[in-house]
Amino acid sequence: MLNDTRIARLEHVSKRYGNVTALDGIDLDIHRGELLALLGPNGAGKSTSISLLLGLLRADAGSVTLFGKDPQDIDARRRIGVMLQSANLPATLKVREHLKLTASYYPEPRPVEECAALAGITDLLGRRYGNLSGGQQRRVQFAMAMAGRPDILFLDEPTVGMDLSARQSLWSAIRQLVAGGCAVVLTTHYLEEAEALADRVCVIAKGRVVSEGSVDALRAHVALRRIRCVTSVDVETVAAWPEVATVERQQDRLLIATAQAEAVVRRLLQADVALSELEVQRAGLAEAFTEITRETEAVKEAA
Amino acid sequence: MTTIDSVATPAMTTGRLLNAYVQEAKSECLRYLRNPGFLLPTLLFPSVFYLMFGIVLGHANSADAPRYLLASYGTFGVMAPGLFGFGVSLALERDTGLLTLKRALPMPPGAYLLGKMCMALLVAAIVSVILMCLAVFVAGVSLPPSRIVAFFAVEVLGVLPFSALGLLVGTLVKGQAAPGVVNLIYLPMAFLSGLWFPLSIMPSFLQSIGPVWPSYHLDQLALSAVGLGQGNELVHVAVLLGFTVAFVLIAARRLRRHG
Numbered sequence: 022m023l024n025d026t027r028i029a030r031l032e033h034v035s036k037r038y039g040n041v042t043a044l045d046g047i048d049l050d051i052h053r054g055e056l057l058a059l060l061g062p063n064g065a066g067k068s069t070s071i072s073l074l075l076g077l078l079r080a081d082a083g084s085v086t087l088f089g090k091d092p093q094d095i096d097a098r099r100r101i102g103v104m105l106q107s108a109n110l111p112a113t114l115k116v117r118e119h120l121k122l123t124a125s126y127y128p129e130p131r132p133v134e135e136c137a138a139l140a141g142i143t144d145l146l147g148r149r150y151g152n153l154s155g156g157q158q159r160r161v162q163f164a165m166a167m168a169g170r171p172d173i174l175f176l177d178e179p180t181v182g183m184d185l186s187a188r189q190s191l192w193s194a195i196r197q198l199v200a201g202g203c204a205v206v207l208t209t210h211y212l213e214e215a216e217a218l219a220d221r222v223c224v225i226a227k228g229r230v231v232s233e234g235s236v237d238a239l240r241a242h243v244a245l246r247r248i249r250c251v252t253s254v255d256v257e258t259v260a261a262w263p264e265v266a267t268v269e270r271q272q273d274r275l276l277i278a279t280a281q282a283e284a285v286v287r288r289l290l291q292a293d294v295a296l297s298e299l300e301v302q303r304a305g306l307a308e309a310f311t312e313i314t315r316e317t318e319a320v321k322e323a324a
Numbered sequence: 325m326t327t328i329d330s331v332a333t334p335a336m337t338t339g340r341l342l343n344a345y346v347q348e349a350k351s352e353c354l355r356y357l358r359n360p361g362f363l364l365p366t367l368l369f370p371s372v373f374y375l376m377f378g379i380v381l382g383h384a385n386s387a388d389a390p391r392y393l394l395a396s397y398g399t400f401g402v403m404a405p406g407l408f409g410f411g412v413s414l415a416l417e418r419d420t421g422l423l424t425l426k427r428a429l430p431m432p433p434g435a436y437l438l439g440k441m442c443m444a445l446l447v448a449a450i451v452s453v454i455l456m457c458l459a460v461f462v463a464g465v466s467l468p469p470s471r472i473v474a475f476f477a478v479e480v481l482g483v484l485p486f487s488a489l490g491l492l493v494g495t496l497v498k499g500q501a502a503p504g505v506v507n508l509i510y511l512p513m514a515f516l517s518g519l520w521f522p523l524s525i526m527p528s529f530l531q532s533i534g535p536v537w538p539s540y541h542l543d544q545l546a547l548s549a550v551g552l553g554q555g556n557e558l559v560h561v562a563v564l565l566g567f568t569v570a571f572v573l574i575a576a577r578r579l580r581r582h583g
Contacts (some may be wrong), residue, residue, distance in 0.1 A: 075428040098430040099336065105428065109420035111351070113358035118351060125347035126430045128336045149358075169430070 026052040028173055028204060029074050034083035035228075036069050043069040045228035046083065051173065056195070056205045058219035060212070060310055066228040067208045068106070071175055074206070075103060088172075099127055102171035102203075104162045106178045112151025116142060116161050119150060120168055127169030139194050140164035155182040163191060173204040180214060192217055212310060224313050232313045240303065245312075248277040248285060249300040252293045262288055274298075344432050345439075352439035353446055362408060366447060370401030371454050373520075379463045388552060390463035395546035396519040398455050398479045399539055403514065405447035406486025407493070407506050410440055414494025415502030441487055448483035452476050467550060474549040482542040485564045488571035489538065495578040513537050538567045 029051040036044040044066045051057055059067045072078045073085045076092030090097040110119060117133060124130035137143045140163045145153060150161065159182060166174055176195070180188040195218060199205055209215055215222055215236065222239050224232040232239060245266060251273050259268045264281040279285045282301050289296055336344075356362050378393035417423045426436055456472060459465040467475070490506070497505045514520060516530060517540040523531050534540045541560040547553045 077424060077428055095430050095432070096335075098428070101428075101430070103425065103428045105421060105425050107421045108425040109417075109422055110425075111355045111422070113355050114351060118354065122347050122351045123429065125340070125344040126432070128334045128340055175428075 026054075028053050028088055029206070030084070030086045031070060031073065031080075032084045032086075034070075034073060034080045034085055036066075036073065036078065036081050042228055044073075044080075047225070047229055049223065049230060051204055051206055053172070054199065054202050054204050055220045056199050056207065056218055058215035058222045059206065059208045059225060060215055060222060061225035062314060065225045067225055068177065069228075070225065071177055071206065071208065075101070075175060099169065100172045102166035102169055102174040104159075104166040104174075104176045104179055106181070108162065110150050110158075110162070113149060115147055115149055116153075116164075117146040119161060120146075120164060123165040124168040129170060130168050131170050133168075136164040136168050139167060139197065141190050141194070156184060156187045159183055160187065160191065163194070167198060167203075171203060173206065174198065176205060176207045178208060178210065180209070180211065188214075224310060226314050239310075239313075244280045245278045246280075246282040247300075247302045248279065248282060248289075249274055249298070249302075250289065250296055251275075251298045252289060252296045254289065254292045254296075258292070259285075259289075264288075341432055345435050348431070348435040348439035349442035352443045356409065356443050356447065363447070366401075366404045366408065367451060367454060369404070370397045370451055371458060373397055373400070374455055374458055375462070377520075379458065390459060390465050391467075391550050392522070392547070392552055394455055394459045394463075394465060395475070395550050395552065396543055398452055398475065399482065399517075399543040399546050400514050400519045401451035401455060402448040402479045402483045402542075403486045403510060403539055405444040405451070406483045406488075407490040407510050408503075409444045409447065410487045410490030411493040411497075411506045412490075412502045413440065414491060415497050415499060418494070419499035437491070441484070444483045444487045445480055448480045449476070452479040471550055475546060478542070478545045478549045482545070482564070485538045485542070485568045485571070488568045488575070492571045492575040492578075495575045513539050516540075517543055519543060535563075538564055 027050045031044075031047050031049040033046050033048060034044050035042070035046055043064075047066065047070065049070060059070065061067050069078065073080055074087060074092055076087075076094075076098060079093075085092055087094075087097040088100055092098065114122075116137075120133045120136055124133065124136075133146070134143070137146055140160045142157070142160050142164055145157060145161065150158065153161065159179065163176075163179060166176065179195075180191055183191065192214070195205060195207075205218075207215070207218065219236055222232075222234065222236055223230050224239070252275055254275070256268055256270050256275070259265055259275060259277060262285065264279050264284045266278045266280065268275060268277045270276070277285060286299070286301065289299075374393060374397040378390050378397060414423075423436070452475070456475065460467070460472075489509070493506055493509065494502065517523075517534060517537045518526070519539060523534050523540075541563045544553060544560045545557060545564075548555070548557050
């Protein structure tokens with residue numbers, strides 16, 4: 022047990038809302054210092070998982086622990102930081118006052134100036150929260166999330182409403198925290214966010230973890246690569262080649278999905294010397310994600 | 325034991341815990357004192373009513389009118405911070421995610437409600453001081469210091485039953501519907517308790533149901549404080565206590581179940 026690095030766990034957890042099953046016996050471990058991204062379609066159970074770990078909900082079955090304790094135990098929550106997806110904070114309080122209040126909940130908080138510097142909001146400390154732009158408000162919420170020197174940080178869609186440069190500076194702040202030993206659980210719709218940050222990715226669908234691993238492993242899960250080119254070879258011919266998974270024509274281009282890109286390219290070049298604009302792409306996280314979700318549905322339907 | 329416990333965070337000291345409650349109360353007070361949409365009606369309605377009916381028109385009635393109406397408008401005035409400060413804000417904050425965030429954060433238990441209570445007490449104190457100043461300096465009401473202190477104590481503590489009622493409404497109604505619902509309770513209750521016109525000039529049926537409303541009992545206590553009471557103070561205190569406890573218990577049950 023001495024090497025147990027799991028600081029937050031869902032074990033066989035189920036949660037229903039009336040007739041809707043939000044979580045269906047999910048297992049999820051979060052280890053010290055890692056950055057875990059939770060991905061999945063809307064309604065997959067990401068938010069419910071987070072709510073359980075924050076002690077906002079109680080599981081119908083299974084066990085939820087945070088630092089080995091019930092998340093509803095305030096001692097466990099004194100080691101967490103939270104940034105929720107939608108929280109309207111009091112508009113008439115100044116940014117400094119928000120940070121001071123949040124810091125007061127923790128035994129050894131980070132100084133207000135340090136939080137502000139990390140989140141890049143030092144110039145906003147004296148401003149009223151209600152007068153800030155949406156992106157600025159998100160950065161203030163991020164500063165509040167780290168006010169307690171948390172060992173684990175829950176970030177629910179942290180960069181919604183931010184422009185690209187704000188998003189990248191938040192990413193670098195998150196990396197800095199992780200480098201300092203803080204674990205982060207991130208839910209996001211932006212796949213490039215998970216690709217940029219995550220050590221580990223969990224795909225949740227229909228209340229279960231359907232895939233778990235590094236971003237690379239997840240991508241490798243979908244071995245397919247995409248070939249695009251302008252060619253006179255017709256769809257039927259290509260579809261008959263054994264290496265080809267799918268093929269379709271989009272205007273003058275052929276779009277081919279295959280596990281053996283090299284073999285298909287060789288055949289294409291033999292069949293059409295005039296072939297042009299050849300592109301070969303590895304599937305991104307987006308394709309991997311779509312693929313996995315579709316596989317899960319197929320399995321469910323087959324069952 | 326395991327590594328999980330060996331790196332446990334330092335415990336919250338009593339001083340830090342106390343500081344958390346103080347910060348919560350301070351933030352809550354600051355936040356409402358800076359909100360003119362809440363503060364102006366809360367302070368202006370009772371003062372303007374009192375100025376109009378208690379002072380400008382009051383002298384046409386009896387010599388006791390400014391003193392009598394000080395008690396009524398004082399009671400009317402302290403109902404608002406309780407009902408709106410608790411009811412409307414809680415209903416909105418349940419809707420907008422602030423309460424969810426506070427529940428996820430390690431905010432000490434009850435700090436949220438205690439903070440709102442401090443805010444309601446503070447605003448009730450401001451309302452009472454304004455009305456008392458109008459009574460003494462504008463209407464020329466003369467009261468011995470003991471009665472001034474008694475009036476102040478009754479009105480400031482009198483915000484508590486209405487905070488409890490506001491808390492209950494805030495747990496029953498969600499979001500934008502709350503201001504309407506609170507007004508539907510606030511205004512008829514003030515009227516039916518004789519805060520705008522004395523109950524004695526109302527139909528006998530309305531007179532007989534006066535004691536149903538908590539504001540009736542607070543008004544009776546305020547009248548006693550300014551020397552126009554009809555006795556039975558302990559009964560009124562007991563009834564108000566009963567209302568407060570009942571509202572809080574029902575609200576707490578609902579909050580625990582629905583969050």
